[in-house]
Amino acid sequence: MSAPRTMTAKILAAHGLEELTPGAFGLARVDRVLVNDVSGAVAIRELARMGAERVFDPGRVACVADHFWPAKDARSAEHVARLRAFAEAQGIEAYFEAGATPTAGIEHAVIAEAGLVRPGDLLVGGDSHTCTAGALGALGIGVGSTDLAAAMALGELWLRVPETTAVRFRGTPGPYATGKDLILALLGRIGVDGATYQALELSGPAIDALDVDGRLAVCNMAVEAGAKSGLVAADAATIAWLAPRLEDPSSLAPLAPDDGAAYEHEVEVDVDGMGPLVARPPSPGDVRPVDELGEAVRVDQVYVGNCANGMISDLRQLVDVVGGRRVAPGVRLIVVPATQEVHRQAVAEGLVEALLDAGAMVSPPTCGACFGGHMGVLAAGETAVATTNRNFRGRMGHRDSRVFLANAYVAGAAAVAGELVHPSEVVG
Amino acid sequence: MSAAPIEGRVVRLGDDVDTDVLLPGAYLNVTDPAELGRHLLEGYDPEVAARVQAGDVVVAGRNMGCGSSREHAVLALRARGVQAVVAESFARIFLRNCLNLGLPAVEHPAAARALADGERVRIDLGAGTVEGERGRWELPPQPPFLTELLRDGGLVPWVRRRLHAHDRER
Ligand code: SF4
Numbered sequence: 001m002s003a004p005r006t007m008t009a010k011i012l013a014a015h016g017l018e019e020l021t022p023g024a025f026g027l028a029r030v031d032r033v034l035v036n037d038v039s040g041a042v043a044i045r046e047l048a049r050m051g052a053e054r055v056f057d058p059g060r061v062a063c064v065a066d067h068f069w070p071a072k073d074a075r076s077a078e079h080v081a082r083l084r085a086f087a088e089a090q091g092i093e094a095y096f097e098a099g100a101t102p103t104a105g106i107e108h109a110v111i112a113e114a115g116l117v118r119p120g121d122l123l124v125g126g127d128s129h130t131c132t133a134g135a136l137g138a139l140g141i142g143v144g145s146t147d148l149a150a151a152m153a154l155g156e157l158w159l160r161v162p163e164t165t166a167v168r169f170r171g172t173p174g175p176y177a178t179g180k181d182l183i184l185a186l187l188g189r190i191g192v193d194g195a196t197y198q199a200l201e202l203s204g205p206a207i208d209a210l211d212v213d214g215r216l217a218v219c220n221m222a223v224e225a226g227a228k229s230g231l232v233a234a235d236a237a238t239i240a241w242l243a244p245r246l247e248d249p250s251s252l253a254p255l256a257p258d259d260g261a262a263y264e265h266e267v268e269v270d271v272d273g274m275g276p277l278v279a280r281p282p283s284p285g286d287v288r289p290v291d292e293l294g295e296a297v298r299v300d301q302v303y304v305g306n307c308a309n310g311m312i313s314d315l316r317q318l319v320d321v322v323g324g325r326r327v328a329p330g331v332r333l334i335v336v337p338a339t340q341e342v343h344r345q346a347v348a349e350g351l352v353e354a355l356l357d358a359g360a361m362v363s364p365p366t367c368g369a370c371f372g373g374h375m376g377v378l379a380a381g382e383t384a385v386a387t388t389n390r391n392f393r394g395r396m397g398h399r400d401s402r403v404f405l406a407n408a409y410v411a412g413a414a415a416v417a418g419e420l421v422h423p424s425e426v427v428g
Numbered sequence: 429m430s431a432a433p434i435e436g437r438v439v440r441l442g443d444d445v446d447t448d449v450l451l452p453g454a455y456l457n458v459t460d461p462a463e464l465g466r467h468l469l470e471g472y473d474p475e476v477a478a479r480v481q482a483g484d485v486v487v488a489g490r491n492m493g494c495g496s497s498r499e500h501a502v503l504a505l506r507a508r509g510v511q512a513v514v515a516e517s518f519a520r521i522f523l524r525n526c527l528n529l530g531l532p533a534v535e536h537p538a539a540a541r542a543l544a545d546g547e548r549v550r551i552d553l554g555a556g557t558v559e560g561e562r563g564r565w566e567l568p569p570q571p572p573f574l575t576e577l578l579r580d581g582g583l584v585p586w587v588r589r590r591l592h593a594h595d596r597e598r
Binding site for chain 2: 023025038039041042045046049050051052067068072073075076079126127128142143144145146147149150153154158160192193196197226228283371372373377390392393394395399
């Protein structure tokens, strides 16, 4: 019998990597290549420079218009037009453009919903948050545009085998703590370069108890610790979520590390009784409990959205706090469902109506202001609370604006109170 | 590998320089390298941004290039004529992007800490050395794959060569 293996080792071995010692280089076969309107604009050009006329397999490429979509300006419209034409010319059916295709939205959420991510898959995307796919037990690796072009040309990508780190969460978090808080707790503990080049495998009862939305939030921010990927085991909850989304769910199987698998590093994070957390600008690693900030933080904008925290669970959490209440005077609440499917579900559940009644604005699915692109960009001196993943200097707009990262309960409480407070202060 | 040694003036940056400050998100719908180059480091510090000149070597602390996968940041560095980046450590996607685009990226904590703003630095990748005013440092041997990638001039020519090899096999 072979030695017990981590999930990462199993996936790399299944995709052609022979030498699995950390630091070894090799070529991995990819199951899926994920292209967006920003990385695609450069990648399509590089693909042509490589002399590749066809992508290796049009059935394995997904193209998503999300960053500047709906088009922010003429230049953005041209990039999406080029992406659309590329998908059509190459015969890529997995093309998502809100308003034009049956479903669409932010790439990491939309490919998960569309059943394009399966446990054990190896996925590369021209976006750093491709690690979000780890929520479904897939190895999602973010790369730049030239890598993306190479993966589209060859169906393979050069990889350096990562060190693998077991992250075990101990205990049961308290009220108003979510998947977002688990990953913030880890970031606060190990810092923004605490896992550089590592593959994180996250486990523990607090992870097992999360629904898929919560796991998306956790894996999404693995890159904020510098990690190559963040993976949780694919269990019954994963399979139940995925099965109705696949044409042929019969091949779906759980994925877990073998008992006794050896990790290069192990980290334990005690989250027992933990309340909601906030990451202070300009670092996703500067994490404090929301009620221990030591200063009053008045907010101008509250932004609930992004590839991992604009899911239906986030909108439900938000409405739990703002439903039947009003957004504080002088505060704007911008809500961005991650996908059309989430938006539709939010309408069906009455969440959109409750948000509009509270004074919120509900946007089409887009990356939008998450990266300072459009639809909610901050002015100099403004402060936002956002359920996004980065609060770098100028991330959402002017370089003298500030972003505090938090879960949707905390965001809702900030919208109602006009400042960062513990959700229990608003809900009572 | 026999690339000519690089000599240039150091432009010093801090720790955790993220790709949002290297090239703010508002410019991600730009693909023209020259235009990207004009916005290099705009989110970091306008004074530093204005000082970067062709031939400079950017030296940074820990976690250089963290955050977004935007290759636009490396395109901007190249367009401004930055010859190489030295750092205590790199974020992985930024490092990949440098290697793929053939921009030398040198990870060496001691050298990165010692090199000061404005001094001259000499990087000889062939000999595996970095030399500044206060020291001379040896670089660890490079993995053969990366040597091959740099020798080809980056990932575009590397893939082109592989595609041709595939064609010949058919
Ligand atoms: S929502 Fe934000 S973090 Fe997610 S892919 Fe879009 S820009 Fe990136």
